[in-house]
Amino acid sequence: MTGAWRTVIGLETHVQLGTHTKLFCGCANEFGAPPNANTCELCTGQPGSLPLLNERALRLAVRAALALDADVAARSTFDRKNYFYCDLPKGFQTTQYVAPYASGGGVALDDGSFVRLTRIHMEEDAGKAIHDRGDTTLVDLNRAGVPLIEIVTEPDLSNAEQAFEYLTKLKEVLVYAGVSDCDMEKGSLRCDVNVSVHREDEPLGTRVEIKNLNSFRNVRAAIEHEVERQTRALDDGTAIVQETRLFDVDANATRTMRVKEDEDDYRYFPEPDLPPALVTDEVLRVERAAIPELPTARRARYANELGLSEYDAGVLTAERATSDFFDAALRAADPGAAKLLANWTTNELLAATADPDVPGAALDELRVSPADLAALVALVERGEIHSAAARTVLRETLRSGRAPDDVVRELGLAQASDPAEIEAWCTAAIDADPRATEQVRAGNGKAIGALIGAVMKRSQGRANPEVVRSVLTRMLEVDA
Amino acid sequence: MGSSDAPSDPGEGAAHTLVRRTAALARLDLDEAEIERLAPEFRRILDAFGALAGVAADAPPATDEPHNARTRPDTPRPSLGAERVLRCAPEREGAYYSVPKTVGGDA
Numbered sequence A: 001m002t003g004a005w006r007t008v009i010g011l012e013t014h015v016q017l018g019t020h021t022k023l024f025c026g027c028a029n030e031f032g033a034p035p036n037a038n039t040c041e042l043c044t045g046q047p048g049s050l051p052l053l054n055e056r057a058l059r060l061a062v063r064a065a066l067a068l069d070a071d072v073a074a075r076s077t078f079d080r081k082n083y084f085y086c087d088l089p090k091g092f093q094t095t096q097y098v099a100p101y102a103s104g105g106g107v108a109l110d111d112g113s114f115v116r117l118t119r120i121h122m123e124e125d126a127g128k129a130i131h132d133r134g135d136t137t138l139v140d141l142n143r144a145g146v147p148l149i150e151i152v153t154e155p156d157l158s159n160a161e162q163a164f165e166y167l168t169k170l171k172e173v174l175v176y177a178g179v180s181d182c183d184m185e186k187g188s189l190r191c192d193v194n195v196s197v198h199r200e201d202e203p204l205g206t207r208v209e210i211k212n213l214n215s216f217r218n219v220r221a222a223i224e225h226e227v228e229r230q231t232r233a234l235d236d237g238t239a240i241v242q243e244t245r246l247f248d249v250d251a252n253a254t255r256t257m258r259v260k261e262d263e264d265d266y267r268y269f270p271e272p273d274l275p276p277a278l279v280t281d282e283v284l285r286v287e288r289a290a291i292p293e294l295p296t297a298r299r300a301r302y303a304n305e306l307g308l309s310e311y312d313a314g315v316l317t318a319e320r321a322t323s324d325f326f327d328a329a330l331r332a333a334d335p336g337a338a339k340l341l342a343n344w345t346t347n348e349l350l351a352a353t354a355d356p357d358v359p360g361a362a363l364d365e366l367r368v369s370p371a372d373l374a375a376l377v378a379l380v381e382r383g384e385i386h387s388a389a390a391r392t393v394l395r396e397t398l399r400s401g402r403a404p405d406d407v408v409r410e411l412g413l414a415q416a417s418d419p420a421e422i423e424a425w426c427t428a429a430i431d432a433d434p435r436a437t438e439q440v441r442a443g444n445g446k447a448i449g450a451l452i453g454a455v456m457k458r459s460q461g462r463a464n465p466e467v468v469r470s471v472l473t474r475m476l477e478v479d480a
Numbered sequence B: 001m002g003s004s005d006a007p008s009d010p011g012e013g014a015a016h017t018l019v020r021r022t023a024a025l026a027r028l029d030l031d032e033a034e035i036e037r038l039a040p041e042f043r044r045i046l047d048a049f050g051a052l053a054g055v056a057a058d059a060p061p062a063t064d065e066p067h068n069a070r071t072r073p074d075t076p077r078p079s080l081g082a083e084r085v086l087r088c089a090p091e092r093e094g095a096y097y098s099v100p101k102t103v104g105g106d107a
């Protein structure tokens, strides 16, 4: 009994598929509609109504499986999972129990470990029960019948951080693949956790399931709390009861959910109203082709091929739109400009999307195209404008949509290259600030900054600060 | 399928236990007379589904049906909407169904 405690974690993640309609009926799959607006005979469980599988739901499910390297079954079947609760008017949930459509695959973590997937199956979501109304529960069935996939891992995770990273990477893959928005606030991604602890070199401990986790942070907090609760109980000689617990955000604790069905209670049986779901080679080909380069691969490419920092690669891939924009700009640019392009994308453009004065709230809505950004960065690289002027150009392009080259010409922002012109600005700056001039002559190297600044102002940003510095040092006869 | 796999003659006690367990899960408050009446009915229902599961397991895979009979396009169709759907509701509050309070799995 002296071995260290080991934690074993498995995750079950429900993800709503980004379809227009529900899994088995034509009601809209839409968040935020008035209560019960998107309901029909089928999704409210009226007798005589027959389900028909949504083709796009099947395809998105297939795409998700392929993006997670899972094997897709050519033929999978549906079962009824029977339970009686107000959020499920049919009295059963249509799911895939015996023959799920996908198995295997997994998610690689940064520490080199790999979280294997047991299976992925399709099923319908239940409605929403609202309990904060005294003695009654209010039921909204808009969500009843919305297509879900449930992604079940092997018990391969050993701490809360790994669970957090797994969920983050899973979400990235599914969002990039266009399978789901995975927005936990809207409930499009939900997660249940299985946790047990045991002593090293001893058999696995009793498993506890935690439900009601509505953010990745809550998943992490719930696991940390539950591991602590279980180890403390075992240290005290108390056995762990196999049960389902609910996470209480306010109390930051889990509590027992008293009555819960066992697998036997569901009395699964084959869904007689639905034929098996078939996935042809053609569907596999089309859905595989629809998967873009995934974020982990993009980060590796940015770091290894473009020499970007891990941080920049992370910022660029946090949203697919950012990464797509950057890649499109990269294709239009000189390969050596990657770093500069990354800086302009992550600093100036992302800031612009948040600026209420700039039209467009997302990168692909901005009036600056990837080609515009590449052109702007090329101007900077060739020394035709310097970065202060480039920011002016970008602001103008963001406002008007005019091409950067045109803006440079119109605003006369091209870098001044006439030495006589630069010397004239320098002379004026020296005459206007005798104190700084004296300090520079006396050997105070820092004082030259004030003079350079004055020249930049006079030139309205058109002078190259490096050229100005060398002209000033020559004119004041000091060492550079 | 747990005890429902027993083909027949489950014994009165087993069927009664099943009814009690199922009623508890469904938050139904049954009295002894109701349990007495439901136990044999429940047994017959379970046997029927057991037979159905057996047939489905033996059936050859139906792979020769035309593809278009299996799926439908992801095109929205008009819903019935809250007013029509709620006509079947025993009780409502606004556009919601209203039912006796049952929180999570708590009894």
Ligand SMILES: [Zn+2]
Pocket: A022, A025, A026, A027, A038, A039, A040, A041, A042, A043, A044, A145
């Ligand atoms: Zn419907």
